[in-house]
Amino acid sequence: MKKYITTPIYYINGAPHVGHAFTTILGDVLKKFEQMRGNDVFYTTGTDEHGQKNQSSCQECGMAVQDFIDMRSGNFQKLFDAMKIDYDFFVHTSSQQHKNVVKDALDYIYKKGLIKKKSYEGLYCEGCEQFKKPSDLDEHGNCPDHQKAPKLITEENYFFPLEQDRQWLIDYINTHPDWIKPKRFAKEVLGMLAEPLDDLCISRPKSRVWLGVDLPFDDDFVTYIWFDALINYISSIGWKSQGDNAAFNETWAHCTHLLAKDILKTHAVYWPIMLKALGIEPPEHLIVHGYWLGEGGIKMSKSLGNVVDPYEVMDLMGIDPLRFYLCNAMSLSGDAQISIDLLKQGYKQLANNIGNLQMRVLKMIAKNLDGKVPSAAHLEAEDKALLENVANTFERIYKYGEPSLELVNELSAEILKAGDAVNAYFATQAPWVLAKDESKRERYEAVIYTTLDALRLIAVAVYPFMPSIAKKILVSLGQNDEIKAEFKPVVLKEGTQTIVGDPLFPFIA
RNA sequence: CGCGGGAUAGAGCAGCCCGGUAGCUCGUCAGGCUCAUAACCUGAAGGUCGUUGGUUCAAAUCCUUCUCCCGCAACCA
Numbered sequence A: 001m002k003k004y005i006t007t008p009i010y011y012i013n014g015a016p017h018v019g020h021a022f023t024t025i026l027g028d029v030l031k032k033f034e035q036m037r038g039n040d041v042f043y044t045t046g047t048d049e050h051g052q053k054n055q056s057s058c059q060e061c062g063m064a065v066q067d068f069i070d071m072r073s074g075n076f077q078k079l080f081d082a083m084k085i086d087y088d089f090f091v092h093t094s095s096q097q098h099k100n101v102v103k104d105a106l107d108y109i110y111k112k113g114l115i116k117k118k119s120y121e122g123l124y125c126e127g128c129e130q131f132k133k134p135s136d137l138d139e140h141g142n143c144p145d146h147q148k149a150p151k152l153i154t155e156e157n158y159f160f161p162l163e164q165d166r167q168w169l170i171d172y173i174n175t176h177p178d179w180i181k182p183k184r185f186a187k188e189v190l191g192m193l194a195e196p197l198d199d200l201c202i203s204r205p206k207s208r209v210w211l212g213v214d215l216p217f218d219d220d221f222v223t224y225i226w227f228d229a230l231i232n233y234i235s236s237i238g239w240k241s242q243g244d245n246a247a248f249n250e251t252w253a254h255c256t257h258l259l260a261k262d263i264l265k266t267h268a269v270y271w272p273i274m275l276k277a278l279g280i281e282p283p284e285h286l287i288v289h290g291y292w293l294g295e296g297g298i299k300m301s302k303s304l305g306n307v308v309d310p311y312e313v314m315d316l317m318g319i320d321p322l323r324f325y326l327c328n329a330m331s332l333s334g335d336a337q338i339s340i341d342l343l344k345q346g347y348k349q350l351a352n353n354i355g356n357l358q359m360r361v362l363k364m365i366a367k368n369l370d371g372k373v374p375s376a377a378h379l380e381a382e383d384k385a386l387l388e389n390v391a392n393t394f395e396r397i398y399k400y401g402e403p404s405l406e407l408v409n410e411l412s413a414e415i416l417k418a419g420d421a422v423n424a425y426f427a428t429q430a431p432w433v434l435a436k437d438e439s440k441r442e443r444y445e446a447v448i449y450t451t452l453d454a455l456r457l458i459a460v461a462v463y464p465f466m467p468s469i470a471k472k473i474l475v476s477l478g479q480n481d482e483i484k485a486e487f488k489p490v491v492l493k494e495g496t497q498t499i500v501g502d503p504l505f506p507f508i509a
Numbered sequence B: 001c002g003c004g005g006g007a008u009a010g011a012g013c014a015g016c017c018c019g020g021u022a023g024c025u026c027g028u029c030a031g032g033c034u035c036a037u038a039a040c041c042u043g044a045a046g047g048u049c050g051u052u053g054g055u056u057c058a059a060a061u062c063c064u065u066c067u068c069c070c071g072c073a074a075c076c077a
Helices: A018-035 A052-061 A067-081 A098-111 A165-175 A183-192 A224-232 A248-252 A259-276 A310-317 A320-327 A340-368 A383-401 A405-429 A438-462 A467-476
Strands: A002-011 A042-050 A089-091 A116-125 A131-133 A151-160 A203-205 A218-223 A255-260 A287-290
Touching: A002 A018, A002 A248, A018 A042, A018 A067, A018 A255, A018 A287, A018 A310, A018 A320, A018 A405, A042 A224, A052 A067, A067 A089, A067 A310, A067 A438, A098 A224, A098 A259, A151 A203, A151 A218, A165 A259, A183 A259, A218 A224, A224 A259, A248 A287, A255 A259, A255 A310, A259 A287, A287 A320, A310 A320, A320 A340, A320 A467, A340 A405, A340 A438, A340 A467, A383 A405, A383 A438, A405 A438, A438 A467
Parallel strands: A002 A042, A002 A255, A042 A089, A255 A287
Antiparallel strands: A116 A131, A116 A151, A203 A218
16 A cells, blocks of 8 residues: 655754654654555655745845755755655755645636635734734733834735635544544644634735745735645645646555644644645544653753754764654653653663663573574473564554554553563573573573564564664574564574674663 | 643653552662673552542542643744
8 A cells, every 4th residue: 555654844944853853753663664564655754945934034144045945954854864764755845846836736726716815904013024913912012022013004915715614624523533643633623623714814925025936826925835835745746736646646545644733723724625625635644743842841942951952862872762762752642751861761771671682692692502593392382472472462563553653652662561571581581590401401492592583573563663773683683684574473593693793772871 | 711732759651531459661779680781580668640629438530720831822834
């Protein structure tokens, strides 16, 4: 089956942070998970390069527009490349390909008569370059940031009405309980839909905003940035208003959008209605996640010094443990916390659990079995039970699990549990005692075999989170590093040469 | 009364839908083990489940008051 996974395209008027890293890692994890199940995946991420704030920042630093965009967008792409994200396409909204689709889409719905022009009157603060609501102003009627009264201005703009589809969307949510995951966000969207929806203003006069896509039907305006940005999900896979959309349709049929909670409304209200106007079904799933806060639940900020920089983390422990931590720690019900200390805690757990397990068994057999996988001929019931438990757990998740935060939470937790179980088994069986007694030879080999084979199962299961660690484990077990999601026990072949390498998770201070 | 979510050992979380001895990881302490990466195994201490009132034989769980935190409530994204 063909699957399509997207991250939001990130607004380049800011540096990439751990939240961007998480969403993009989550997409990569889900892509690998789906691939292991035999699905074809097309995974996109990218940057949103238009809008008023980018325009202002660009002017402030005095760079040529495209140089500015390339520099800022490059910051994101560099991070994702450093994190070895396996994206298939990197979206640039300033690309001609994307702009063409935005214009095509706008033209299409304009000709369908779904866009209307009307005037808007509002209080506009020139300092903020934004319209203000009366409630945003201080007691003197001034903008609190600029201590200046906003001007009452009237503007002509183009609007895309939403209200006509509100009931349709409510019905859609109620009849598709898995559309928005986790469910609490579906509840919130229903709250947004409880009141009539205002028309969405989809244009900005060029006198205010020029960094954007020209409206195809009026050169004096550019497209509102969200209308532009959301189109990336269909421009990336070649939608067009006329002609053959067979390839598009096949990819779009199983589309999952990943997003953080702050952009729920755009994705769950505006976007489905935009798609409806274009004659396109809503995306199959929206996976919404919370924010990363600093330790103690305090918002990360430079002044508090609790900002977690992805590069710093990668320098400290590499990318795999960060991926694992983020997927394991993101909460289903709320926001999640991250700090260097919490990351170290997670790293240590991986080292002591999986890293130590690998090292203790491999070093043992290097000493007294020439590092070769022993025979599985004398496995006893408890050995088989351990392997089957581990294999069945992973088999179930890989077979029936659906991409979601629940899934990455559960799978990462089960991996740690499996590591614990194998460590406990190893300690209980005490193979170092068996090794000293020649009459216990068969039992010794059975215990070692069981431990090695369990480790193999863990390595395969952990691949979406820690691809590089997974491959290192498999190679140390004398396997090639091809990953197949087949969770059958007793696969290792007797006599296979294992290799004691460097620690998977070296000690960090 | 704007909408949704959160508040549970020193830290990070689960449990809440469907009420019945409060659980997991880390940390701390004690014991064990010695194959292994300041590791592993076993056990212990540590919580009036944010606050108020209520329903009930029984409340972390259901209803209610208030407080604090995160989003949304933008023609910022």
